[in-house]
Amino acid sequence: MKLRHSAVIILSALAASAATAASSLPLYVGQPLAGAKVMFGDFDVQKPLDGDTGRMDDDPKLKSAVVEARRTAKDAAGDALGLKWKDAWFSTVRIESAPLDLRPYLAKGTVSFDLKVNELAKGGLNFRVDCGKNCERKIPDVIPARAAEGKGWQHRSYALSCFYRKGDDFSAVTKPFALDGTGAGDVEIANIRIDMAGKPNQTCPDYRTISVTPSPLNESWSLDWWMKRHEAKLAEIARRKAAGERTELAFIGDSITHHWEEQQPELWKAFYGKYNALDLGYGGDRTENVLWRLQHGEIDGIDPKVTVLMIGTNNTGFRQEAPELIYAGIKRDIAEIRKRLPKTKLLLLAIFPRGEKPDDTLRVLNEKVNAMLPKLADNKHVFFLNMNKAFLAEDGTLSKDIMPDLLHPNAEGYKIWQREMQPELDKLMQ
Numbered sequence: 001m002k003l004r005h006s007a008v009i010i011l012s013a014l015a016a017s018a019a020t021a022a023s024s025l026p027l028y029v030g031q032p033l034a035g036a037k038v039m040f041g042d043f044d045v046q047k048p049l050d051g052d053t054g055r056m057d058d059d060p061k062l063k064s065a066v067v068e069a070r071r072t073a074k075d076a077a078g079d080a081l082g083l084k085w086k087d088a089w090f091s092t093v094r095i096e097s098a099p100l101d102l103r104p105y106l107a108k109g110t111v112s113f114d115l116k117v118n119e120l121a122k123g124g125l126n127f128r129v130d131c132g133k134n135c136e137r138k139i140p141d142v143i144p145a146r147a148a149e150g151k152g153w154q155h156r157s158y159a160l161s162c163f164y165r166k167g168d169d170f171s172a173v174t175k176p177f178a179l180d181g182t183g184a185g186d187v188e189i190a191n192i193r194i195d196m197a198g199k200p201n202q203t204c205p206d207y208r209t210i211s212v213t214p215s216p217l218n219e220s221w222s223l224d225w226w227m228k229r230h231e232a233k234l235a236e237i238a239r240r241k242a243a244g245e246r247t248e249l250a251f252i253g254d255s256i257t258h259h260w261e262e263q264q265p266e267l268w269k270a271f272y273g274k275y276n277a278l279d280l281g282y283g284g285d286r287t288e289n290v291l292w293r294l295q296h297g298e299i300d301g302i303d304p305k306v307t308v309l310m311i312g313t314n315n316t317g318f319r320q321e322a323p324e325l326i327y328a329g330i331k332r333d334i335a336e337i338r339k340r341l342p343k344t345k346l347l348l349l350a351i352f353p354r355g356e357k358p359d360d361t362l363r364v365l366n367e368k369v370n371a372m373l374p375k376l377a378d379n380k381h382v383f384f385l386n387m388n389k390a391f392l393a394e395d396g397t398l399s400k401d402i403m404p405d406l407l408h409p410n411a412e413g414y415k416i417w418q419r420e421m422q423p424e425l426d427k428l429m430q
Contacts, residue, residue: 021104025194027095027177030079036097038081040069043090052078067091072188074114074153080190085123085181089221094128094178095192102129102170102194105160110198111177112157116188117148123185124220127156129163130175134361136320137163138180139204142220145187153190155201160194162204165322183220211315211329214292217284229282230293236278237301247302248429249275252290252337253310256352256408257281264414271418275429278302286314287329294336303344306428307337308421310349313407316365317354323368330369334376345428348376349421350386354407358396383428387420 027033038049041056042065048054049069056067065088074080085091102109111129124142131137139162148154164170179189205213217226240247249272251257258281260268268279280298282289290311299307312330315321330348337346350370355363370386377384391402391413398406402413409417 021101021196023196025100025105025176026192027097027194028081028190028192030076032095033097036095038069038093039096040067040083040093041091042067042085042088046092049081049093069093074116074188074190080114080116080188081179082186082188083179083181084186086184088184089182091181092178093189094175096175099172099174100176102160102173102176105194105196106164106170107161108197109160110157110195110200111160111163111193112155112195112198113177113192114153114155114190115145115148116153116190117145117150118186118188120146120149120185120187122220123181123183125185125187126180126182127158128175128178128180129160130173130178131164131168131170132172135168136175137165137168138319139163140219142218142223157198157200158202158204159200162200165207167322207319207321208325210319211287211321211325212291212332213288214295215288216292217282217286217289219284222284226282226284230296230298233278233280234297237298240276241301245276247276247278248305249277249425250299250302250304250307251277251279251281252294252299252307252333253281254285254314255281255283256313257308257310258283259408260414264411267411267414267418271422275305278304284314285311286318287311287326287333290333291329291336294333294340299337299340302341304341306345306347306425307341308347308349308425309333309337310351312351312369313354313362313366316351316362316369317407320362320365323365323372326365326369327372330373331376334382338381346382347421347424347428348373348382348384350384350388352403352409353388353391353398354403356398356406363398383424385421385424387417390416390420 025033032038039046040049040054041047045056053070066086067088068084070082071078072080072082081093083091083093125145126138126140128136128138139158177192257279261279311333312326315326315329334346350373351366353363354366374384376382392398403409
């Protein structure tokens with residue numbers, strides 16, 4: 001009875017809040033929402049668009065990057081915003097406001113805007129709504145946005161619930177909308193609004209199942225090489241099979257695994273050449289991308305003694321996904337590997353530490369996943385190894401001497417990986 005009574009109180013409060021909320025929030029309709037401002041920039045440096053144009057080319061970390069924002073015209077002068085960028089892996093133009101309570105809009109509300117794509121052959125878009133401190137939700141738009149290039153203004157409308165995850169706090173949102181660009185591009189946006197009741201004309205993936213739904217990696221920076229790498233790996237497997245070469249060891253993962261052969265080929269050969277090892281790491285991959293690759297032949301035709309799997313940090317970094325959903329994705333990948341390689345022993349690695357300090361938001365998420373991973377090991381076919389302490393100082397900090405970008409190991413980092421894993425690998429290879 002107490003739970004039911006509490007639910008009634010909560011629903012009544014939301015209903016009352018909805019009754020007093022405006023039917024529409026014009027975030028940028030001709031001009032910013034009262035009291036709001038337009039910000040633009042790259043990942044590290046952002047500043048207000050005070051005049052009709054603004055340029056950001058002074059980020060010391062990205063000396064060749066240029067991000068330009070402008071007030072442009074759809075129906076009247078200044079009623080639209082433009083964003084042009086190049087050599088910036090991330091660019092943004094966003095609305096920043098006083099705290100807004102978006103909870104009354106969640107049930108049937110929509111986020112809508114008009115979009116004009118001038119140039120995007122080498123870029124992609126994300127539409128973003130923040131959900132409190134260190135919390136953001138975004139919808140990627142790469143292939144459809146590229147298809148819209150040169151076709152004039154198009155209306156987009158998404159259910160606000162597309163940007164919501166269970167547990168998010170929408171009670172005081174200060175960044176209610178952002179248009180983020182990747183790669184290079186030139187786009188314009190107008191009539192940005194959140195409506196109490198609207199009709200979406202766009203769909204979004206179900207955040208509860210995306211980590212277990214097989215998919216290629218369709219990002220602006222991956223389209224030129226990702227599928228080509230997949231095809232090259234299939235060809236290499238076919239060549240080995242035809243030549244009678246056995247692959248005794250395979251690594252499956254994301255860029256941290258990919259960089260073994262891409263950036264540390266001498267170490268890769270020195271450490272794992274004797275196993276005729278196969279590197280199946282792809283930069284940017286998430287659990288669903290690994291699943292797609294597994295289902296499209298990447299471990300068919302090989303019979304390794306051991307397969308090493310580490311995946312999940314991009315689920316964390318790109319979507320800030322809930323730990324249980326990342327865990328579900330890893331579990332699904334393991335099931336697919338076991339199905340296709342039933343005789344192979346699988347060594348599951350904890351997701352490596354990221355961020356400088358132990359309380360880094362993304363590291364905390366990864367560690368919550370790591371705490372769940374031992375449940376996937378049966379110590380007969382699947383084994384778990386957590387070597388993360390070897391990368392960290394006594395106070396838990398991560399040094400740039402090991403991971404210069406606080407995510408990817410350098411040569412010293414890879415030597416630590418090999419040193420810490422080799423005793424377990426020796427046991428499993430016997």
